[in-house]
Amino acid sequence: MVEKKASSLEELCTFEGFKKVWKHYGYDSDIQEMRDEEFSRIKGITYLDHAGTTLFSQSQIEGFSRDLAENVYGNPHSHNLSSRLTHDTVEHVRFRILQHFNVSPEEYTVIFTSGCTAAIKMVAESFPWRPATLEEPGSRFCYLTDNHTSIVGIRGVTSQLGVTTIAVKPDELSASTQSTESNSGPSFEETPHLFSYPAQSNFSGMKYPLRWIHQIQTQKLYPSHGTAGRWFVLLDAACFVGCSPLDLQAYPADFVPISFYKIFGFPTGLGALLVRNDSSSIMRKNYFGGGTAAAYLVGEHFFVSRTSISSRFEDGTIPFLDIIALNHGFHALERLTKGMKNIKLHTFGLARYTYMILSTLQHANGKPVARIYSDTEFCDPSTQGAIINFNVLDNNGDIIGYSQVDKLASLYNIQVRTGCFCNTGACQHHLGLSNEEMKRNLQAGHVCGDNIDIIEGRPTGSVRVSFGYMSTFEDTQAFLKFIIDSFVRAPARLDECRLARLRESAAAETTEPPIPQSGELGPEPNLEDQDPIHGADLKKPDFDSVTNGHFDAGIQSMKSIDVAGTLTNIFLYPIKSCAAFEVKHWPIGSKGLLYDRTWMVVNLNNVCLSQKQEPRLCLIQPQIDLERNTLAIGAKGMSTVSIPVESGGGEQQTQTLCQSKVCGDRVKTFDCGDEVADWISKFLGRHCRLIRQSSDFTRDVKKRHLQGQAWVSASLSLVNEAQYLMVNRTSILHLQEEIQKRNDASTLQFNTEHLIGRFRANLVVCGTQPFEEDGWTELKIGHTSFQVVGQCGRCQMIGIDQDTGTRSKEPLQTLSACRRGKVTFGAYLLHQPSETSSYPITISTGSWISAIAKREGSDPTAENQSG
Known part of the structure; x- marks a missing residue:
């Protein structure tokens, strides 16, 4: 064989x-x-x-925590013992940063900033730009086209000063025919120019030659031939230093911005500008903050700055505890690698x-x-x-x-x-x-x-x-x-x-x-050892695609469908991301189905939790009793807890008001109390609270225009995008068949109702053709009218089994395979009240539905409603 x-x-x-x-x-x-x-x-x-x-790393955080627990660090601007400890430790960290880049304090200075972008902005605002005049061309700012936005943003400063800006493609850099020798020091008679390029492209990972630094400084390589003056190099090293050594002794760039989280992961919000001391004297500064002044008078324009470059440019109290944390980052990195x-x-x-x-x-x-x-x-x-x-x-x-x-x-x-x-x-x-x-x-x-x-x-x-x-x-x-x-x-x-x-x-x-x-890193001297709520940025419903420009051209091609099918299911989700509550008939209010997504679970930082972070939310089963005016919350193995669905004015005054965000919108809410918070915290195994959208708070859909007339005002509850989400049962059946074709039926089973549950729709209709709802522009359920305002772009949340809270790759994989382009499923709806309409209005399963569709429908897309 x-x-x-x-x-x-x-x-x-x-x-x-x-x-x-x-x-x-x-x-x-x-x-x-x-x-x-x-x-x-x-x-x-x-x-x-x-x-x-x-x-x-874990040891990095543990070392920092131990450091804080064992030492008292005071404000370094004071002179007591704890403040001196802070000052000395920070200065040690400055030395260690320079040691990491193979230079000494005699060669470079570390100026702490809030990040790489702040360091770049500091260069832009302190560089002694000379505007172009009739007598001289002035300074030039040149940058490689493969540069981060923060570098390109320097031209926002230079353009206001009349400074020439040149974007240079990498292949445009060529050796100059001049043989100008390097200038030995700063000369204020020479026009200063700045060239910036990344040590490593954050797009492709391409590493650009560090030898360019010296060649540009000596005018043997620079993009503007014949330009008199002195060239300085701003080397964006933020992406480079995360995985590569940078030897500033061999490649002495004038200005080097970095962010430390790229190297250590912690702390964030802390960076530095490494300034070559030979170049530091050109930096100019107008504003002065606490700690930068040697002396000044309040009633007279008199000011003397501190002598060191770092003291002159670090306004206010530096984030000294974060800086001290860097010490443990260096130590952990050296020990581990x-x-x-x-x-x-x-x-x-x-x-x-x-x-x-x-x-x-x-x-x-x-x-x-x-x-x-x-x-x-x-x-x-x-x-x-x-x-x-x-x-x-x-x-x-x-x-x-x-x-x-x-x-x-x-x-x-x-x-x-x-x-x-x-x-x-x-x-x-x-x-x-x-x-x-x-x-x-x-x-x-x-x-x-x-x-x-x-x-x-x-x-x-x-x-x-x-x-x-x-x-x-x-x-x-x-x-x-x-x-x-x-x-x-x-x-x-x-x-x-x-x-x-x-x-x-x-x-x-x-x-x-x-x-x-x-x-390389030296030995440790003298000191003891992520809309995050909803994942990626969400796209609002593409109202314009059905209302702006396309409608007039397509209105003549619309056809009316007398009966498109029936309404088979109604679901509401009283608590955002928790289990569905199915009903046969239900009132609709000004925000959608009455009490749909009126409550949400938040963590201790008042951030909304969804099934993306906590899949077990789907196991929490809310039920509303309209006669008793209660919301009952239950789960397997837990007793049931109840709260009122409405709070009277006097009672609401005792509730804790809070501000939360849903899809970027700030909403006014109030806390529902300790009893239900303890219940949810026990079930999820983490500290949580239940909050309710305030009844006196209005969250509006942005007004759009249709044939010159404004949309009717549409208010939202705690939904992501629109008042209602609708899916077509016929489309579900088609998707179910496709899933079975792609998978072994013996190992993966999706029945129809289970699959419907994953898409967390409010309204389930039974149409005649799969995905015919993509072209609908209006829908009528019985006598109640709705405007279709976009399709729902789906995410990994449909991979969560709503009965068990377990994750799977289906149905998103099959949906991606059988739907070219955007992974969309279902349509967003807004209620269109008539002049005689008054809330509440009741809709019921079994009602006939009719729709208006364009013969050549557009494909508006929006993000997932399924929270």
Whole structure:
């Protein structure tokens, strides 16, 4: 019997296959053991957004907590013993930061800021720009097009000063014909210019040459030939320093902004500007805050600043406890990894391995599975960081939107980053988007950070995965398995020709120049050792797509359907994200079904909890008794607790008023008391409160216009988007068939009612055709009229079994497969009261429904109502 030869894919998807790609893995210790001890909180999670922020270690937090418990740190502006301890510790941290970058206090100064962006803003506002005049061209601000938004934002300062701004493409940098020698020091007779580029692109992970720093400073390389003056370099190192050593002794940039959470994960909101002392004298400052003044007079324009550069620019009291926390970050990083060079090699290896498979992965028909946006072939860690940026392609070669990829990734507990990553220049370059297309996308409603991922068949952004020092081979396995399971038309295969070429480059692995030992972390001296509520940003219902411009053109093509079907089910969800309460007939009020999503569960920080964070919410069963005016709350194994559905004016005065947010809207609520809070806390195993939307608070849908007339005013309860969510039972049956086709019927069973429950609709209708509701613009249930205002974009929440609270990848995977484009299911409705209507109005199951649909319906989309 001949043994079957393993495929290239099977061979690569093993640790032995990984070791053939890259030999540097881990830190001379069991990395999985380190991860279990230091990062146990991410067990079961594949975290691949380290370029956004890396993760802090357990020992780092424990060391910091112990430090705070054992020492008294006072305000460093005072002179008592506790304040002196703070001052001395902070100064030690400054030294350690400089030591990390292989320089001394005689060469560089650390100015603490709130982050990298604040450091960049400090340079922009303190740089001695000279505006252009008739006599001289003035200063120039040049920046690489592959730069973070925060760098490009400097032109907001320069444009007001009349300073010339030049955006430079990477391939436009060329050696100057001049042989100007480097200036030895600052000269105020010379015009100052600033050039900024990233040490590493936060979009593609491309590492730009650090030798550019000296070449630009000496005018051997700069984008504006013949410009007299002195060039300074602002090196954006925020993305670079998370996984790579930066030797400022060898590459002395004038200004280096960083954020510490990119390196340690904690603390956030703390960064620094590293300023080369030879360049610090040019920095100008007008405002002065507490701690920056050596002396001043209140009645006379007299001020003397402190002498040190850090004291002059750190306004007010610095966040000294956060700064002290950095000490424990350095210590933990050194102990766990033995230095940044090891981190660079380890994380690059994971990225290289993932790139090798992802870039050669094919569908059964031979078409690629991914389009990768990269400037390198991941051959050398000195030119490529641990970032892979890509879009997924279906077997027809069409791009699958990043929003859909993100939602499916959540089913596998994989966390990635999507969009343009605050880097419009790189996004345009790699996606091939012109300025005109970017402007058209904006007109179509797309803004940075939203989920509009495809416009006219072209992507607006991409998917980014990035690795950190605690990432493991198992993370790459989980990610690649997700891609293959979710998007590859089986059987998966590899591009063998390309793979062979990549293997050859792996065999000829680049040998890196040695990193100066002084650039590594030194020994610890003298001191003891995430709308987060709803996941990604939510898109409001696309009212404009059915009301603005499209309606007039399409109104003539509308057809009236006398009877579209019947209303089969009515569900309300008194407590947001808790179980449904099914009724046969129910009154509707000004906000939707009476008492629908009137209450919500919040944590101790008054943040709303949904099933995304607490799946067991679906096991809490609320029931409303209209005759008794009570809301009863029960769950298996728990006694029932009841509260009144309405509170009288006097009683409400005793309730605790609070402010909460739902989908970005601030809502006025009041607390429902300790008894029900204790009940929910006991059931969920965490401290929670139950709050109710105040009856005197109105949360309105934004007014839109239809044929020149305003929408009727529509108020909302604690729903996400609209008053009602409707699904079509016929569409459910079609989806159910598709699920069974894609899965083994013996292992996965979805009955109709169970599947309906996952979509958490208010109204279930029975139409004649699957997905005919996509084209409906108006709906009438009996004599009650509703306006259709958008489709519901679905997320991973439909993967939660409403009977058990367990998660599954279905039905989202099948919905993604059978619905091209946005993963939408169900329609949003607003009630349209007539002139004679008065609340309450009752609707009942069994009622006939009729609809108006456009022959060529638009496809408005919105985010998930299912909370």
